[in-house]
Each structure stands twice: as structure tokens, then as C-alpha cells.
Amino acid sequence: xxxxxxxxxxxxxxxxxxxxxxxxxxxxxxxxxxxxxxxxxxxxxxxxxxxxxxxxxxxxxxxxxxxxxxxxxxxxxxxxxxxxxxxxxxxxxxxxxxxxxxxxxxxxxxxxxxxxxxxxxxx
Amino acid sequence: xxxxxxxxxxxxxxxxxxxxxxxxxxxxxxxxxxxxxxxxxxxxxxxxxxxxxxxxxxxxxxxxxxxxxxxxxxxxxxxxxxxxxxxxxxxxxxxxxxxxxxxxxxxxxxxxxxxxxxxxxxx
Numbered sequence: 001x002x003x004x005x006x007x008x009x010x011x012x013x014x015x016x017x018x019x020x021x022x023x024x025x026x027x028x029x030x031x032x033x034x035x036x037x038x039x040x041x042x043x044x045x046x047x048x049x050x051x052x053x054x055x056x057x058x059x060x061x062x063x064x065x066x067x068x069x070x071x072x073x074x075x076x077x078x079x080x081x082x083x084x085x086x087x088x089x090x091x092x093x094x095x096x097x098x099x100x101x102x103x104x105x106x107x108x109x110x111x112x113x114x115x116x117x118x119x120x121x122x123x
Numbered sequence: 124x125x126x127x128x129x130x131x132x133x134x135x136x137x138x139x140x141x142x143x144x145x146x147x148x149x150x151x152x153x154x155x156x157x158x159x160x161x162x163x164x165x166x167x168x169x170x171x172x173x174x175x176x177x178x179x180x181x182x183x184x185x186x187x188x189x190x191x192x193x194x195x196x197x198x199x200x201x202x203x204x205x206x207x208x209x210x211x212x213x214x215x216x217x218x219x220x221x222x223x224x225x226x227x228x229x230x231x232x233x234x235x236x237x238x239x240x241x242x243x244x245x246x
Contacts, residue, residue: 039197041196041199069218069220071238071242073162073163073237079220080220097201099222113196114194114195114200114222115196
């Protein structure tokens with residue numbers, strides 16, 4: 001099982017990559033057979049190719065991110081963070097809570113993102 | 124499926140009951156066949172009798188609670204909150220992130236609590 005420190009490190013790198021990395025940077029944190037359910041209740045993306053396609057959408061956007069709280073339990077973590085996307089004068093701020101499981105190397109095995117469109121704040 | 128408002132209402136009542144209610148108050152928010160995994164990675168408590176036994180432990184304690192952030196997605200929610208327990212001069216503060224699923228009546232079907240002993244702050 002990955003250590004709590006390894007898990008915290010992957011979470012920190014994930015939030016950084018979501019805020020300023022490429023889709024490839026993000027996908028490299030996932031296991032090849034990982035699943036991504038974002039938001040919870042939607043059809044999961046399974047495997048690197050599908051996950052890459054999912055994150056390709058945000059790659060060209062002007063973004064920033066901030067990690068708030070991480071809670072590690074066993075091989076899992078829950079964490080709250082902020083992602084801000086900007087289009088010229090307009091910004092979209094979302095503070096999801098994500099839940100992840102990790103393999104023995106600290107790679108993400110599964111991700112589930114808890115948020116709904118109501119949580120999006122425009123400014 | 125329960126509405127997002129029903130889900131938020133159950134979460135609010137849960138955190139209130141954990142902070143100042145009886146074990147019976149808390150258990151009443153769960154389905155009869157619900158599961159409680161607290162912390163994540165531990166053996167789940169299954170059904171009202173086992174869940175009641177789990178919350179009986181906190182009933183006699185001097186406690187307070189505060190709900191921070193709730194994120195609803197589909198029939199699920201993730202939320203961060205604080206529970207403070209006091210023994211005379213000493214206090215124990217824990218800020219877990221909990222994940223719950225809900226049935227069509229807004230009762231809790233499952234609860235998983237993300238925290239580790241390292242997250243406990245004594246004062």
C-alpha cells in the first residue's frame with residue numbers, strides 16, 4: 001500500500017497539474033487501467049486514452065488551482081481544492097471534493113469528483 | 124432519487140446530531156440496512172443495531188460540531204465538517220471529509236469517513 005506521504009504527494013501534484021500542467025502531466029499520475037468519474041453519477045472514463053481525452057479539454061484553458069484540505073485513510077484520500085478558469089474578463093471558480101484510491105506505487109487507481117453545476121461561481 | 128436539497132438537509136441534520144444529538148437521533152438518519160465505514164479502510168458497521176453501537180460511544184461526550192462545505196453529485200454527497208470533543212480542560216478537534224450515498228427518501232445508505240489519527244488536534 002502507498003504511504004500516507006506518497007498519497008499526499010500525488011494529490012498535491014494532481015492539483016498542481018490540473019491548475020497549470022498538460023493533459024499528459026495529469027494522465028501520468030494515473031494507473032493505465034484507472035477510472036475517472038467526474039462528476040459522480042456520470043459515465044466513468046476508463047484507461048489512459050479515455051482519461052487523456054477528458055483532460056485534453058482543459059489543457060488550452062487559462063487556469064489556476066489551489067489545494068485546500070487532504071484527508072488520507074488507508075489507500076484512499078478525499079480532498080477539497082479550487083480550480084479557476086479564465087476566458088478574457090470572465091472567470092469560473094469551482095471548489096470540488098475529490099475522492100481517490102491509489103495503488104502500491106502511489107498512482108491513482110480511481111477518481112470520483114463531487115460537485116454539481118450549481119457549485120460553479122462566475123465572476 | 125433524493126433531491127440535492129433533501130441530501131443537503133440530511134447532511135446538515137447529521138452534522139448537528141453528531142455534535143449535540145443522541146445516538147438514536149443519528150441512527151434515525153440512516154436506512155435500516157445502511158453501512159458505516161469510519162475511518163475508510165476499517166471494517167464497516169452494517170445495519171441499525173451495529174451503527175447504533177458505533178455512535179453510542181460518543182453520546183455521553185461533551186461535543187460540538189460545525190459543517191463546512193457540502194458537495195452534492197447525483198445520489199451522493201461529500202462534505203467537510205468539524206467535531207470537537209471535550210474532557211474537562213482538554214479538547215480533541217477532528218475535521219473529517221465524509222462521503223455518503225442516499226436513498227430515494229433522503230436517508231443515508233452508506234457513509235465513509237476520510238480521516239486518520241494524525242488529523243486529530245488536541246488542545
